[in-house]
Amino acid sequence: MNTPQQPSRAYLAAPIRKIGALAWFKDNLFNTWYNSLLTVLTLVGLWFIVPPFLKWAFIDSLWYSSAEACRDIEGACWSIVPNNIKFIILGFFPEGQEWRPILAMIMLLSLVFYSKERTRWNKRLGWFWAIGLIIMGSLMYGGLFGMPVVETAQWSGLPLTMMLSFFGMVAAYPLGVLLALGRRSKMPAIKTLCVVYIEMIRGVPLISLLFMSSILFPLFLPDGMTIDKVLRAQVAIILFTAAYIAEVVRGGLQAMPRGQYEAADSLGLNYRQTMRLIILPQALKIVIPPTVGILLSAFKDTSLVVIIALYDVLKTTKVTLSNPKWTGYSTEAYIFLAVLYFICCYAMSSYSRRLEKELHTGH
C-alpha cells in the first residue's frame, strides 16, 4: 500500500490531508496560527469547564432523594425538582384536582401544535379553538360537572405562565396591527390617539405598568369593587406587547412600495380590501423575524408578574427555594427553569423560521 505501482490517475484517492475529518480540522480549526491558538485555548477552557460540570451534574448528583441526603454529596441535588414538582408546576391548585390544569395545558399545546400547518387554517380550526378555549376555561375554573371552583387567585405555576403569555400574544397581535394601521391613518383623531398610546406605553417599562395595575388602579375603584388580579396583569401585558408589535408592523407597512397601493386602487379595491388582500399579507410576512423577537421577549417578560405577587413558574420556584430545606439548591432549580424556558422559546423561534420559509415567495 505504501508504494502502489503506477496507480492510474482516475483511481487515485484524494490525499488524506484533503479529505475526511483530519482535513476538516485543518481547514476550519488550524488554518492559521491565530486560529490554531484560539482552538487550543478553547479546548483548554472546555477541559476546565465540561468535566467538572458533568461530574457535578451527573456523576456526583442525586435525583430522587430527600433534602437531608443531599447535604452529604458534592454534586448537584436535582431532587429539589421532583420533590417540589407539584408546587413548581401547578402552584396553589388544590390537591386532587391536578389533572385539570394538566389536561388544560395539554389541550392548549395540542391545539397550538395542530394549528401549525397553514393548510388547516380555516373555519373549522376557529371552531376547534372556540370549543377548546371554553373547555380549558371550565377545566381551570371548574363549577361544572361537579368540579369544585378554583379561583383565579389559585391559578399559578406553569399554567399561569402559559396563559399569560399565550393570551398576551394572541390578543396583542391583532391589537398591535390595528394600532399600526391607526398610526398610518389619514384621520387625525385616530392617528393622534394611536401615536399617544404607542409612545406612552413604550415610554414606560412593563414593571411600572404592572405596578400601576396592581397598586394604583385598585385605589381608584369604588370600595368593595376589585378586579381580578390575574386579569389586571393580563391586560397590562397585552397593552404593553401591542404597542411594540404596532411599531414593528408599521415598519412592514412602510416597506411596502407605493406601487402596491396604486395597484390596489386601480383594481377598485376599497381601504379594507386593500389592507386585507394586498398590503397586510405582504407587510406581516416581512416583519415575522422582529415580531417573533417581541413575542419571545413577551413570553419571558411574563416572569415579571413576580413583583405583583402572582405565582408564575419562576415565583413558585423561588418560594420553594425559601424553604430552608431546599435553600442551598438554587442553581439546580434555576437550571431546570432555564431548560423549561429554552424549550418554549426554541419551539417558537424554530416555528417562525419554518413559517418564513413556507411564506417565502421569492422576489
Next chain:
Amino acid sequence: MKLIRLTVLVTILSLVATGFAFAGKDLDAVKKKGFVQAGVNGGVFGFGMPDEKGVWKGLDVDTARAVAAAIFGDASKVKFTPLTAQQRFTALQSGEIDLLTRNATRTLSRDTQLGLNFVTVNYYDGQGFMVPKKLGVTSAKQLDGATVCVLPGTTTEQNAADFFRTNNMKMNPVVIESTSELAKTFFAGRCDVLTSDASQLAGTRAVAPNPKDYAILPEIISKEPLAPAVRHGDDQFRDIVDFAVLAMINAEELGITSKNVDEMLKSKDPVIQRFLGVVPGNGAALGLDEKWAYNVVKLVGNYGEVFERNVGVNTTLGIERGLNALWTNGGLMYSPPFK
C-alpha cells in the same frame, strides 16, 4: 390648562375619598362574603409560605385562621393573598384584603399615616448577627471592618449601618438580592457576618453545611414587633382581630390546648368558663358566637402550639421562645383578662 389640572385633581381626590368613605363595615362585608381575605407574605418559611402541596403554612397564616375561627367557627373560611412588601399596605387600604398578617413591623408612621390599625403583636422579632465560630467573635461590638452580607433596600441594611456607625466601626456591606443567594454567599466565606432578622438567622444556620460552625451573636440591634393590621374605620372588626390573637395567648396562659379544650369546658374555674363561653358574655360583647374563643383554640391552637408548630425548636427554623414566651416565663406575651 389650570382648569383641566384642577378637574383631574378633584376627580382623583373624590375617587379616593369615596374609596375611604364607604369603608367602615368591614365586619359586615366579611360576614356577607363568608370568608376573611388575608394578606400574607408568601415567601417566608415559618411565617407565611405555601408548602410542597400548595397549602399555606406559618405563624401569620395561623393567625389569620384564628380570626376566621373566631368569626365563622371554621378556620378554613379564610383566603390568602400573597403580597409583596410594596403592595401590602395598599392592598389593605383599597379593600383587596380585610386583614394583613404579613410580618409587618408596627411603627408609628404606619399606624397613623397609612390609615391602619395594628393589633396585638404576634411575634417579637429583632435584627441580629451570625458569624463563623472560627472568627472568635463573641460580641457584635468586635466587628470593626467586617464584610457584612445583607439584603438590599430593607430596614435591615439601614439598621446595620446605623449600628456600625454608632459604635465607631467600619462596615463593608455585601448586598445580595435573594435570601437563598445571601445564605449561599455567606457559607462560601464571602463575608464575615450575616445580618438579618433573628427569626431568619436561626433558619439560615439550620441549613448550613455544618451548622455547628456558626454562632448567632447576643446583640439584637432593632425592635421588630410584628403585628396583624386592619384598616381604619371598623372598630368592631379591629377588636375581633385583636382578641383572636389575644385568645391564643390567653389560652396558653390558662393551660388550654387544642387537645384538652373539650375537657376544659367542664372546668369549674370561672376564668376558664368565661373564656370558653360556658359562662356567656364575651361573645356578645364582640358581636360573635359565645363559642368563639373555644373555636380559636380548638381549630387553631393556643399561641404556644402555633409557635412550636411553625417556628419552634422542632422545626427547621429551631427558634427558642425568647421574647415570645409568656410573661410568666420571662417573655412579652401578655393578655388582658377576658371578662
